[in-house]
Amino acid sequence: MTLTADQADLAEPVRKAPGYWSGVFRRFLKDPVAVTCTVIVLLLILAAIFAPYLGLNDPYKASMIKRLKPIGYPGFPLGTDEQGRDMLARLIYGGRLTLFVGLVPVVLAFVFGSTLGLIAGYVGGWVNTVIMRTVDIFFAFPSVLLAIAISSALGAGIVNSLVSLTIVFIPPIARVAESATASVRSLDYIDAARASGGGALTIVRVHVLGNVLGPIFVYATSLTSVCMILAAGLSFLGIGVRPPEPEWGLMLNTLRTAIYVNPWVAALPGLMIFITSLCLNLLSDGLRSAMNVKD
Amino acid sequence: MSKTETDTTPAADRGGPHQPLIIASGLKKHFPVRSGLLNRQTATVHAVDGVSFEVKKGETLGIVGESGCGKSTTARLLIGLIELDDGSIIFDGDKLGSDISLKELRRGVQMVFQDSYASLNPRLTILDSVAFGPKLHGLKDPAGIARNLLGRVGLDPDRFAHRYPHELSGGQRQRVNIARALAMSPRLVILDEAVSALDKSVEAQVLNLLNDLREELGLTYVFISHDLNVVRYISDRVLVMYLGEVVEVGPVESIYETQAHPYTASLFAAMPSMDPDNRTEEPPLAGDPPNPINPPSGCRFHTRCRFAEGVCASRKPKLATIGGDADHLAACHMHDAASGHSLALKEAAE
Numbered sequence: 001m002t003l004t005a006d007q008a009d010l011a012e013p014v015r016k017a018p019g020y021w022s023g024v025f026r027r028f029l030k031d032p033v034a035v036t037c038t039v040i041v042l043l044l045i046l047a048a049i050f051a052p053y054l055g056l057n058d059p060y061k062a063s064m065i066k067r068l069k070p071i072g073y074p075g076f077p078l079g080t081d082e083q084g085r086d087m088l089a090r091l092i093y094g095g096r097l098t099l100f101v102g103l104v105p106v107v108l109a110f111v112f113g114s115t116l117g118l119i120a121g122y123v124g125g126w127v128n129t130v131i132m133r134t135v136d137i138f139f140a141f142p143s144v145l146l147a148i149a150i151s152s153a154l155g156a157g158i159v160n161s162l163v164s165l166t167i168v169f170i171p172p173i174a175r176v177a178e179s180a181t182a183s184v185r186s187l188d189y190i191d192a193a194r195a196s197g198g199g200a201l202t203i204v205r206v207h208v209l210g211n212v213l214g215p216i217f218v219y220a221t222s223l224t225s226v227c228m229i230l231a232a233g234l235s236f237l238g239i240g241v242r243p244p245e246p247e248w249g250l251m252l253n254t255l256r257t258a259i260y261v262n263p264w265v266a267a268l269p270g271l272m273i274f275i276t277s278l279c280l281n282l283l284s285d286g287l288r289s290a291m292n293v294k295d
Numbered sequence: 296m297s298k299t300e301t302d303t304t305p306a307a308d309r310g311g312p313h314q315p316l317i318i319a320s321g322l323k324k325h326f327p328v329r330s331g332l333l334n335r336q337t338a339t340v341h342a343v344d345g346v347s348f349e350v351k352k353g354e355t356l357g358i359v360g361e362s363g364c365g366k367s368t369t370a371r372l373l374i375g376l377i378e379l380d381d382g383s384i385i386f387d388g389d390k391l392g393s394d395i396s397l398k399e400l401r402r403g404v405q406m407v408f409q410d411s412y413a414s415l416n417p418r419l420t421i422l423d424s425v426a427f428g429p430k431l432h433g434l435k436d437p438a439g440i441a442r443n444l445l446g447r448v449g450l451d452p453d454r455f456a457h458r459y460p461h462e463l464s465g466g467q468r469q470r471v472n473i474a475r476a477l478a479m480s481p482r483l484v485i486l487d488e489a490v491s492a493l494d495k496s497v498e499a500q501v502l503n504l505l506n507d508l509r510e511e512l513g514l515t516y517v518f519i520s521h522d523l524n525v526v527r528y529i530s531d532r533v534l535v536m537y538l539g540e541v542v543e544v545g546p547v548e549s550i551y552e553t554q555a556h557p558y559t560a561s562l563f564a565a566m567p568s569m570d571p572d573n574r575t576e577e578p579p580l581a582g583d584p585p586n587p588i589n590p591p592s593g594c595r596f597h598t599r600c601r602f603a604e605g606v607c608a609s610r611k612p613k614l615a616t617i618g619g620d621a622d623h624l625a626a627c628h629m630h631d632a633a634s635g636h637s638l639a640l641k642e643a644a645e
Binding site: 020129187188189191192193194195196197198202206207210211 | 334371374375376398401402404405406408409410413414415416417418419424427428431432472475476478479
């Protein structure tokens with residue numbers, strides 16, 4: 001039997017295969033925008049985690065005489081808020097809650113939504129109908145409205161906003177998971193795996209997950225920014241985080257009255273939300289292209 | 296080529312050499328067509344309607360027919376990828392469902408699909424793809440089995456094992472698919488248009504590979520194709536399907552010489568001839584095959600048949616031997632003196 005390799009193949013030396021994820025990592029590193037955004041997001045997360053060790057002012061310490069000081073005021077590099085609290089400290093401490101309520105619902109929704117979508121897409125038939133029509137019901141409501149409705153029904157508080165945001169994000173993730181699974185399900189390699197005697201669970205683990213988790217993961221990453229904004233919105237409306245906890249949405253709300261007095265300071269929490277969600281979106285874009293094996 | 300460990304343990308040849316490897320009888324698959332708000336069944340596609348045939352050990356059975364005639368559905372029924380509505384499959388004397396389970400059947404029957412790209416998981420290296428089956432069945436050293444098979448189908452495992460499907464050409468991918476099918480040490484390999492998507496030169500290489508493998512491993516093939524030249528090259532017997540039914544079956548030389556069924560005749564007439572003196576004078580078959588949702592009554596071919604008479608529309612012809620060849624069967628009233636078809640009477644009178 002002769003080899004049918006092209007000449008180009010013959011010239012190529014024996015290649016040790018890198019794993020799939022190391023390939024993704026390698027391609028991701030080649031994307032400067034995505035890497036920059038990852039660094040920013042990581043810095044934000046690290047700053048939030050290690051906030052107590054950064055030598056910041058007490059974010060809760062108010063001062064009646066130092067209210068709404070501008071950026072660069074001595075001792076307060078980013079100025080002070082309407083109660084004279086240090087903006088820099090509050091922004092960094094605020095990242096803790098904001099990132100937490102931005103990420104946790106998406107992670108939970110990723111787990112539940114992917115599971116539902118995978119089951120619906122792989123099993124098909126009436127199972128698909130039941131799951132997807134239920135999901136459709138949730139699509140009837142705009143996500144903001146749904147989050148507000150569930151949150152206010154459950155009552156204010158962090159846990160309740162986490163629950164409501166998780167419920168809001170399960171349907172879109174389930175929808176993406178279902179369509180990705182259904183398209184993979186119809187491909188011949190799934191039939192070939194079934195013909196090799198693979199059970200449904202094995203086939204899903206070996207042949208389906210690897211091909212659908214990527215798109216779902218990328219989609220979920222892009223949802224974190226939406227989730228942060230929704231969470232901030234809930235706090236802004238007073239059904240999320242309660243004052244005096246620092247949280248970007250809540251800070252935006254309380255500082256909104258100072259917009260004519262000290263617009264730059266008032267805009268800072270919004271800027272943080274903007275930067276974080278922009279970075280998360282660009283990060284997920286980079287991830288999407290890095291996950292494409294063909295490049 | 297050295298023998299791999301996969302075939303040091305040949306599956307028991309239970310039925311002996313004269314027991315056909317697979318007997319399909321009365322295979323039937325009707326797909327429901329659903330529509331409307333409540334997803335109610337509004338029609339039925341008669342994809343495969345009472346197909347019976349057998350494949351002897353070591354032979355290659357070619358299945359030919361127009362697109363949509365049920366070739367691929369038959370293949371998928373044989374390997375249990377879609378459920379039978381009716382009929383039975385007997386694998387080497389064991390009836391599927393009672394004597395052997397679907398899982399056991401699938402160890403003996405494997406399939407190579409037409410689309411070489413869609414039939415490989417893009418996220419797995421070809422080594423992992425080939426090793427999936429052996430790993431699943433707990434065989435020792437699945438990677439070794441896979442490397443061995445890759446070598447056997449002409450892909451140097453050192454250079455190819457760790458590649459992804461998109462890094463291979465169509466012919467190379469189809470070799471991987473063949474290796475994957477062989478990894479389960481099957482006795483029957485169903486090749487569903489396995490070479491149709493390949494370039495002619497690559498197609499020839501793969502066909503030769505298939506012939507070599509058949510001899511080395513003692514395989515039996517069901518070779519599905521619409522390319523009559525390829526079928527003639529590789530097959531021992533040919534089965535012609537039309538609208539979910541078998542219209543003619545027989546040894547390859549016999550069928551290529553004399554086509555007993557008018558559908559087979561027009562199918563072969565449409566085959567381009569290399570010899571200018573041998574050009575067909577017959578008009579090619581006109582129109583598309585009828586809709587399998589409402590197949591014609593009687594002989595399903597009567598709507599397009601030049602010789603159709605009243606009896607063809609009213610009564611379904613039976614698959615019966617024609618002429619003196621006991622292996623050559625056709626389902627046509629013209630070969631049944633008792634049918635009342637004018638041409639059949641003429642033949643009988645002669």
